[in-house]
Amino acid sequence: MEGRTLYAPVLTAIEDYHREKAVYPEDLADLVPVFIEKIPISANEDGPKFPEYERTGDTFQLSFQYFGPGINVCRYSPGTEWSCDGHY
Numbered sequence: 001m002e003g004r005t006l007y008a009p010v011l012t013a014i015e016d017y018h019r020e021k022a023v024y025p026e027d028l029a030d031l032v033p034v035f036i037e038k039i040p041i042s043a044n045e046d047g048p049k050f051p052e053y054e055r056t057g058d059t060f061q062l063s064f065q066y067f068g069p070g071i072n073v074c075r076y077s078p079g080t081e082w083s084c085d086g087h088y
Contacts, residue, residue: 024060
């Protein structure tokens with residue numbers, strides 16, 4: 001899936017940040033430019049989209065939305081694989 005490939009460098013940057021600072025970043029902007037040159041954006045039918053990121057305590061969730069067929073969301077948290085679901 002394209003989104004998982006597109007955001008793989010973001011996950012690497014998040015983990016590199018965590019290894020160096022012993023905490024996950026508050027925001028993806030904290031990664032730029034030291035851990036990643038720029039946050040990639042995906043092209044959806046309603047325009048470009050950045051991934052969504054939320055840090056909760058000592059973990060995080062990274063997610064993105066895509067269309068076709070239907071509206072779908074994929075989510076990633078440490079210790080899990082990508083999980084995708086949606087509706088038509």
